Amino acid sequence: xxxxxxxxxxxxxxxxxxxxxxxxxxxxxxxxxxxxxxxxxxxxxxxxxxxxxxxxxxxxxxxxxxxxxxxxxxxxxxxxxxxxxxxxxxxxxxxxxxxxxxxxxxxxxxxxxxxxxxxxxxxxxxxxxxxxxxxxxxxxxxxxxxxxxxxxxxxxxxxxxxxxxxxxxxxxxxxxxxxxxxxxxxxxxxxxxxxxxxxxxxxxxxxxxxxxxxxxxxxxxxxxxxxxxxxxxxxxxxxxxxxxxxxxxxxxxxxxxxxxxxxxxxxxxxxxxxxxxxxxxxxxxxxxxxxxxxxxxxxxxxxxxxxxxxxxxxxxxxxxxxxxxxxxxxxxxxxxxxxxxxxxxxxxxxxxxxxxxxxxxxxxxxxxxxxxxxxxxxxxxxxxxxxxxxxxxxxxxxxxxxxxxxxxxxxxxxxxxxxxxxxxxxxxxxxxxxxxxxxxxxxxxxxxxxxxxxxxxxxxxxxxxxxxxxxxxxxxxxxxxxxxxxxxxxxxxxxxxxxxxxxxxxxxxxxxxxxxxxxxxxxxxxxxxxxxxxxxxxxxxxxxxxxxxxxxxxxxxxxxxxxxxxxxxxxxxxxxxxxxxxxxxxxxxxxxxxxxxxxx
Ligand code: ARG
Numbered sequence: 001x002x003x004x005x006x007x008x009x010x011x012x013x014x015x016x017x018x019x020x021x022x023x024x025x026x027x028x029x030x031x032x033x034x035x036x037x038x039x040x041x042x043x044x045x046x047x048x049x050x051x052x053x054x055x056x057x058x059x060x061x062x063x064x065x066x067x068x069x070x071x072x073x074x075x076x077x078x079x080x081x082x083x084x085x086x087x088x089x090x091x092x093x094x095x096x097x098x099x100x101x102x103x104x105x106x107x108x109x110x111x112x113x114x115x116x117x118x119x120x121x122x123x124x125x126x127x128x129x130x131x132x133x134x135x136x137x138x139x140x141x142x143x144x145x146x147x148x149x150x151x152x153x154x155x156x157x158x159x160x161x162x163x164x165x166x167x168x169x170x171x172x173x174x175x176x177x178x179x180x181x182x183x184x185x186x187x188x189x190x191x192x193x194x195x196x197x198x199x200x201x202x203x204x205x206x207x208x209x210x211x212x213x214x215x216x217x218x219x220x221x222x223x224x225x226x227x228x229x230x231x232x233x234x235x236x237x238x239x240x241x242x243x244x245x246x247x248x249x250x251x252x253x254x255x256x257x258x259x260x261x262x263x264x265x266x267x268x269x270x271x272x273x274x275x276x277x278x279x280x281x282x283x284x285x286x287x288x289x290x291x292x293x294x295x296x297x298x299x300x301x302x303x304x305x306x307x308x309x310x311x312x313x314x315x316x317x318x319x320x321x322x323x324x325x326x327x328x329x330x331x332x333x334x335x336x337x338x339x340x341x342x343x344x345x346x347x348x349x350x351x352x353x354x355x356x357x358x359x360x361x362x363x364x365x366x367x368x369x370x371x372x373x374x375x376x377x378x379x380x381x382x383x384x385x386x387x388x389x390x391x392x393x394x395x396x397x398x399x400x401x402x403x404x405x406x407x408x409x410x411x412x413x414x415x416x417x418x419x420x421x422x423x424x425x426x427x428x429x430x431x432x433x434x435x436x437x438x439x440x441x442x443x444x445x446x447x448x449x450x451x452x453x454x455x456x457x458x459x460x461x462x463x464x465x466x467x468x469x470x471x472x473x474x475x476x477x478x479x480x481x482x483x484x485x486x487x488x489x490x491x492x493x494x495x496x497x498x499x500x501x502x503x504x505x506x507x508x509x510x511x512x513x514x515x516x517x518x519x520x521x522x523x524x525x526x527x528x529x530x531x532x533x534x535x536x537x538x539x540x541x542x543x544x545x546x547x548x549x550x551x552x553x554x555x556x557x558x559x560x561x562x563x564x565x566x567x568x569x570x571x572x573x574x575x576x577x578x579x580x581x582x583x584x585x586x587x588x589x590x591x592x593x594x595x596x597x598x599x600x
Pocket of ligand 1: 129132133134169170171344347362364
């Protein structure tokens with residue numbers, strides 16, 4: 001807000017230090033929490049310590065830091081917008097005129113609008129990989145977690161200034177996929193239902209049936225056993241044919257794969273998500289085998305095939321670790337087939353070499369923690385500098401109050417069902433109170449609220465914690481929910497609508513109410529919150545902020561009259577403040593992939 005003034009002051013500090021041969025370290029400013037005035041502060045401890053290290057000290061560091069702060073302070077003089085300057089305990093504190101600070105925060109928001117909070121261009125490319133269910137069955141509620149966490153993170157990174165690529169990597173091959181294919185071909189060919197979601201769900205049903213069929217049962221008769229084994233042989237034969245590129249199997253596989261992808265695309269578009277790059281597990285299978293050769297030649301991997309074993313990498317040993325941490329990884333089975341890990345090595349190479357990715361983020365559940373630790377370490381041994389900027393955003397389960405899910409058992413809660421149910425419930429309430437919502441808009445707004453509730457209930461929980469999804473709680477207008485935040489946006493909008501127009505400018509020189517102060521304070525923290533969420537790869541930071549902001553706005557709304565104010569000057573200032581709050585709530589919600597309706 002005070003960049004120009006800050007720069008001018010920094011220039012004075014630098015000039016002074018240069019003249020006096022003080023080895024000034026980089027000036028880092030941090031905000032001073034409001035206590036009657038807003039301000040920023042920097043310290044001179046580092047500078048004093050550098051001086052001492054250079055043998056030019058003589059005084060204890062804290063004492064010298066304070067001395068520098070005082071000397072620098074005397075150089076600053078009067079600066080417009082700055083109320084006063086302090087040198088305390090080695091810190092230099094600049095305080096802003098409250099009215100000026102408030103005006104600038106609001107003006108900047110209303111000038112930048114949807115761009116308020118956008119970070120400076122970072123000249124770094126990041127790829128966020130998420131929304132990657134395995135194909136050949138349906139999208140369940142657990143997949144919503146990778147999808148929403150990934151999308152929110154991608155939005156945050158992009159807004160923070162990173163060149164951002166959104167990628168997905170569906171698992172489209174493996175024994176599970178082949179099992180479905182086999183059962184479909186054998187028992188159901190030609191019976192597939194129509195409809196984007198029906199087909200996925202139907203494949204899931206086949207999967208559960210086939211798994212049950214192939215599992216050894218208790219008290220199995222010899223005939224049952226023989227039948228089961230014959231089925232298993234057939235299925236493995238089908239995998240072999242797939243591997244050999246058999247046209248029939250490949251066509252069948254591609255056709256059914258497309259069903260799942262259609263469903264996935266439908267859900268993504270419902271959530272307003274556009275994936276830039278699609279990778280498929282099947283496509284990195286061949287390249288991964290070549291990588292095994294490369295890693296062998298480079299002496300990173302060890303070949304135990306001559307003794308009938310696999311190809312392995314002794315990660316701990318290669319890193320010189322004596323304690324077991326990353327263990328030994330198999331990268332090629334003795335039968336010559338590659339593994340999930342091997343494919344990830346091939347995929348990473350494509351990301352680095354072909355897409356020139358500097359940072360690579362994987363939004364995948366916690367069961368793959370060790371997998372990614374191993375993958376990143378192997379990439380490091382292999383010599384990719386980007387390995388240091390690979391990050392696994394791990395997350396826990398989503399369960400429903402009724403219990404855990406299992407795709408193999410056909411016991412899953414489908415995302416589409418939960419989303420439809422959420423929207424249906426909102427619609428029922430809406431029609432009850434109907435009120436401000438035009439008839440034709442109801443469905444659209446119900447979808448915004450229902451999906452917003454779902455998204456927020458996922459993003460507002462620490463990624464490492466499990467979520468027990470409770471529909472009633474998520475849809476509530478009170479508490480930590482999406483609708484509670486959306487409702488703050490709606491209230492701000494209703495004030496502005498009644499007012500007609502937002503004044504072009506206003507001054508904040510009248511004493512501010514504590515609710516106004518709190519609101520301005522939070523609004524001014526939005527850019528810093530974007531940066532923090534991006535630095536920590538944590539959408540939760542933004543989710544918590546959005547709730548705090550809504551909370552403060554609701555309190556302001558109840559306590560501070562805006563349209564009822566007699567003083568036109570105060571009214572103008574408050575109207576602009578409300579417009580600014582509405583904008584920042586919308587910006588924060590956007591980063592959470594939640595819509596901000598004007599009415600609800
Ligand atoms: N399809 C995988 C699964 O469902 C997730 C893919 C994770 N990404 C990766 N690069 N390994 O478990």
